[in-house]
Amino acid sequence: MFEFFNQPEVIKIVVTVGSMTLFFVGLFGLLTQKHLIKIFMSVAIMETALFLLFIGLIYKQSALAPILTDNQQGFINMNDPVPQAMILTAIVIGMAVLALGVSFAIEYYKLTGKTDIDEITSLRN
Amino acid sequence: MNLKRDISTSTFSGFALSASLIITFLNVLLNNIPVDIKRVGDELLKLNGSEGVANAVTTVVVYFRGFDTLGEIAVLFIASLGIGLMLDSNIRCNLKAESNFMLKTASQLLFPIIILFGIYVMVYGHLSPGGGFQGGVIIASGVLLLLISHKEFEVPHSVITLIETFAGISYVLIGLIGLVVLDKFLGNFLPNNISDMGLLLSGGIIPIIYIIVGIKVGSEMSMITQNLIKRSDDV
Amino acid sequence: MIGFIILSVFIGIIIIAFSAITQKKLADSIILFMGVSLGSVVLFFIFKAPDVALTEAVIGAGISSLIFLMALKHLGEKK
Numbered sequence: 177m178f179e180f181f182n183q184p185e186v187i188k189i190v191v192t193v194g195s196m197t198l199f200f201v202g203l204f205g206l207l208t209q210k211h212l213i214k215i216f217m218s219v220a221i222m223e224t225a226l227f228l229l230f231i232g233l234i235y236k237q238s239a240l241a242p243i244l245t246d247n248q249q250g251f252i253n254m255n256d257p258v259p260q261a262m263i264l265t266a267i268v269i270g271m272a273v274l275a276l277g278v279s280f281a282i283e284y285y286k287l288t289g290k291t292d293i294d295e296i297t298s299l300r301n
Numbered sequence: 302m303n304l305k306r307d308i309s310t311s312t313f314s315g316f317a318l319s320a321s322l323i324i325t326f327l328n329v330l331l332n333n334i335p336v337d338i339k340r341v342g343d344e345l346l347k348l349n350g351s352e353g354v355a356n357a358v359t360t361v362v363v364y365f366r367g368f369d370t371l372g373e374i375a376v377l378f379i380a381s382l383g384i385g386l387m388l389d390s391n392i393r394c395n396l397k398a399e400s401n402f403m404l405k406t407a408s409q410l411l412f413p414i415i416i417l418f419g420i421y422v423m424v425y426g427h428l429s430p431g432g433g434f435q436g437g438v439i440i441a442s443g444v445l446l447l448l449i450s451h452k453e454f455e456v457p458h459s460v461i462t463l464i465e466t467f468a469g470i471s472y473v474l475i476g477l478i479g480l481v482v483l484d485k486f487l488g489n490f491l492p493n494n495i496s497d498m499g500l501l502l503s504g505g506i507i508p509i510i511y512i513i514v515g516i517k518v519g520s521e522m523s524m525i526t527q528n529l530i531k532r533s534d535d536v
Numbered sequence: 537m538i539g540f541i542i543l544s545v546f547i548g549i550i551i552i553a554f555s556a557i558t559q560k561k562l563a564d565s566i567i568l569f570m571g572v573s574l575g576s577v578v579l580f581f582i583f584k585a586p587d588v589a590l591t592e593a594v595i596g597a598g599i600s601s602l603i604f605l606m607a608l609k610h611l612g613e614k615k
Contacts, residue, residue, distance in 0.1 A: 181539025188332050190539065194546035196324045198553060205557035213562060213607050217569055220600065221553050224576050227592075231583050233331060237538070241584045242346070242357035243430065244499065251350050251357065256342030260585050261361040265373050267588070268434055268518075271595050272380035275525055275603050279384045282532070282610045291611060358587045422590075430586035438594045445602070522599065529606040 184237065191232035198225035212281050212291050216274060223270045227263050234259055351495060354427040354504040362432070363507050363514075367487040371472065374517060378469070381521045388528045400450050408450040415443035423515040427508050428499065433515035440515075441522030448530055456527050461520050468517035475506060475513075542582060549575040562613060566604045573597045 180186065202225060205218035234256050240248075242257040281291075290296050345365060346357060353360035362370055423436025447454050479488035489505040497503035549572055556568035573596035580589035 178537050178540055181543060182537065183539070185332060187539050187542060189328055190543050190546065192328050192331060193324055194543075194550070196320075196327065197550055198546075200320050201550060201553050201557070209557060211562065213604065213611065214557065214565060217565065217604065218557060220569070221557075221572060224572060224596070227588075228576060228579060231580060231585050231588060235583045239584070241586055243586070244355040244357075251346045254346060254357065255584055256340065257349075257357040257361045258342045258345065260358050260588050261366060263585075263588050264358070264362065264434065264591050265369060267591050267595055269373060269376050271600050271603075272377050274600060275529075276380045276383050278603050278607045279387050279529070282607060283387050285611050356587075430590050432587065435587075435590050435594050438599060442594070442598050526599075526602065529603065532610065 182237075187235070187237075188233065191229065191235070195225045195229040195232065198222075198228070210292050210294060212293060212296075213278070215293065216277055216281070220270070220274060223266075227267065230259050230263055352489065352493060354507055355499050356427050356429065356432075359427045359432055359507065359511065363510050364487070364489065367476070367510070370514065371476075374469065374472065374514065377518065377521055381525055384525055384528055388532045399452055404450050408446050412443055412447055415446065416440055419443065419519070423512055424508070425501075426511045426515075427504055428501070433511040433513075434518055437515040437517070437519030438522055440519040441526065444523045445526050448527060455531070456523055461524055465517055465520045465524075468513050468520070472510065472513050472517075475510060479506070538582065542579070545575055545579055545582075549579075562608055562611075566601060566608065569604070570597055570601045573600070 181190075199222055202218045202222035205221065206215060209215055209218065236255065239253055239255045242251075242254045242260070244251065284296075285291055345361060348365075349357050349360050353364065419436045419439035421436075422431040422439060423433055426432030426436065444456065448456075476487045479490050480486045482488065482490045487506075487510075489507070491505040491509075493503070493505040552568055552571045552575065556565050556572065559565045559568065573592065576596070577589050577593045580592055
């Protein structure tokens with residue numbers, strides 16, 4: 177059974193199905209939860225699922241990490257460095273936007289005292 | 302679990318069916334890419350051997366795509382500005398309980414070690430995994446340790462603003478110097494030999510820019526965490 | 537062997553994420569979210585991307601969880 181899971185096609189299927197399932201778990205949480213902080217947490221879970229999909233799709237088992245070490249001659253047989261640089265940027269920006277959203281939620285709670293999203297969006301006071 | 306509204310059976314089954322269809326479609330699409338197409342990453346790896354540093358991801362972030370890093374620093378600055386606008390006030394709310402002697406002594410012993418580790422990760426970013434973002438956030442977590450264990454500790458506001466401003470200005474200034482000397486924004490105008498690859502003083506302006514990015518990110522994260530912790534309760 | 541490890545870590549992350557969303561108290565939910573971040577750090581390390589793993593470890597398990605904990609402190613425990 178261990179040899180069955182080492183083939184590259186099976187690894188790609190596992191990565192795609194797993195990260196898409198995590199994305200839909202986050203989407204389910206976004207649609208059904210009522211507390212404001214749990215909605216932010218579901219968005220963060222969806223972002224993590226997308227990062228896993230990006231890095232998992234370019235994974236080759238015989239290639240090395242894109243850093244030159246002592247016993248190598250050149251930059252041959254290495255992984256792709258461009259998606260890793262983009263995901264690095266995306267992680268930092270996702271965290272900054274999450275911090276801004278949470279500060280808005282704190283200010284709104286200090287102003288009106290509501291955290292339930294049904295009470296926030298109702299038209300009656 | 303309480304659902305937000307009554308979800309009927311047809312809606313839920315439609316959701317499950319469309320989810321499985323999307324997963325199957327993505328699988329078939331992404332597994333049939335032909336093997337022998339040319340990729341941007343392979344060309345950039347070949348170019349890295351002649352004008353880059355030992356860490357290929359650092360070269361892509363700072364040198365080949367340096368303009369995107371400038372945009373990301375702008376996004377971080379706008380987020381920090383928004384948080385400072387909403388949560389800052391003149392009345393500071395300190396923590397309610399005074400910590401005991403063991404916690405204060407242990408955190409004062411750990412703080413220089415964390416700062417030293419953060420500076421190491423930042424300076425050696427072009428030779429091993431690490432760089433400006435990681436080192437800056439490590440330094441901010443050291444400041445956070447002091448913030449939550451001492452009752453009256455506060456990062457001085459004017460000093461941090463000055464550091465962050467000068468870090469941001471010098472990034473753009475280095476790019477403009479490259480434009481004047483080499484006709485290329487963020488061009489590499491310091492000496493950059495191939496035989497130096499793997500040494501600490503190599504790569505031209507790439508380590509210098511990453512250190513500037515690390516200083517800016519570290520000071521911004523310190524201000525964000527201080528604003529979140531010490532917000533007053535009475536206003 | 538590596539394929540089996542990837543499959544088991546994915547299954548663990550999905551179970552932890554689902555139970556993080558459907559908890560009653562907010563404090564349990566935040567701690568389980570830290571578990572999702574830890575699992576993704578392990579997966580980034582297996583996929584041979586050390587820079588991304590270091591960034592996700594420092595930001596996801598450090599600053600991002602701290603932001604949620606500060607929100608819990610200011611919002612109180614109401615539901």
